[in-house]
Amino acid sequence: MSRKKLEDILIEQNLINAEQHAQALAEHKETGKPLLQVYLEQKFITKTDVARALAKQINVPCIEKITEQMADPQLLGKVPLKFLRQHCVIPIMFEGYKTIVTANPRDLQPLDDLALLMSGEVAYAVSTDDIINDAINKYYPLETSKEMMEELKGGEGDDLEFGMGPLEDKDIMEQANDAPIVKLVNHMLLQAVK
Numbered sequence: 329m330s331r332k333k334l335e336d337i338l339i340e341q342n343l344i345n346a347e348q349h350a351q352a353l354a355e356h357k358e359t360g361k362p363l364l365q366v367y368l369e370q371k372f373i374t375k376t377d378v379a380r381a382l383a384k385q386i387n388v389p390c391i392e393k394i395t396e397q398m399a400d401p402q403l404l405g406k407v408p409l410k411f412l413r414q415h416c417v418i419p420i421m422f423e424g425y426k427t428i429v430t431a432n433p434r435d436l437q438p439l440d441d442l443a444l445l446m447s448g449e450v451a452y453a454v455s456t457d458d459i460i461n462d463a464i465n466k467y468y469p470l471e472t473s474k475e476m477m478e479e480l481k482g483g484e485g486d487d488l489e490f491g492m493g494p495l496e497d498k499d500i501m502e503q504a505n506d507a508p509i510v511k512l513v514n515h516m517l518l519q520a521v522k
Contacts, residue, residue: 335363337381338373348372375456382433383454391422391429391455398422399467406445411438412464416457419446426450431457 338344344352344367352366359366367373376392383390391398403419403426404412412418415438416431426446428439433454443450 331385334378334381334385335367337384338367338377341377341381341384343377343381344372375458379431379454379456386433386452386454388433388451389422389427389453391420391453391459394418394420394429394455394459394463394467396467399463401467401469403446404467405469407442409464409468411441412468413461414438415442416460417442418460418463420463422451422453427453429453429455429460429463431455431460 332340335344335349339346339349348367348370352363352370352372355361355366355370356363361369364378368375368378379392380390398420400419400421403421407419415435417438418429419442420427420429422429426448428442428446428450430439430452431454433439433452439452
């Protein structure tokens with residue numbers, strides 16, 4: 329039995345109509361953009377609609393919120409943060425099962441890699457990239473300061489210096505908008521809250 333196309337599921341669930349589909353199909357043929365991307369750009373559907381349709385297509389749950397109880401620090405601690413961010417996946421406990429939540433269930437390699445790391449029986453679920461990234465940012469076990477600094481230095485163009493040199497207002501304003509600095513401060517605030 330063949331799997332239903334995602335656009336058929338979206339039409340079946342009245343998330344897009346035939347006219348919107350035809351319009352998106354024309355743009356897809358003209359630009360070469362993936363059909364799903366066109367639907368999203370035209371605001372015919374939301375990322376949540378896509379996650380629900382993907383979940384229905386592959387017959388897995390759609391996770392619309394990842395709570396602190398679902399985010400098991402022991403599971404998260406087994407997986408490098410970079411891997412979770414790069415592949416937009418997160419291991420959680422859902423209905424008593426180790427569950428891998430992904431925004432892209434078609435990318436099987438990271439799912440298989442994560443299943444091996446988790447050992448034992450694993451279930452799968454779908455969510456949006458926003459929900460997964462928010463959960464990673466909120467619940468990933470706190471890193472040591474040294475690991476955090478190594479990750480920050482690993483970024484492109486990150487030349488962070490920590491010292492007591494003279495600072496000008498202009499320097500502070502430039503650094504305030506620098507993503508690694510923002511990331512470090514957010515991490516420190518998160519540690520303080522926990």
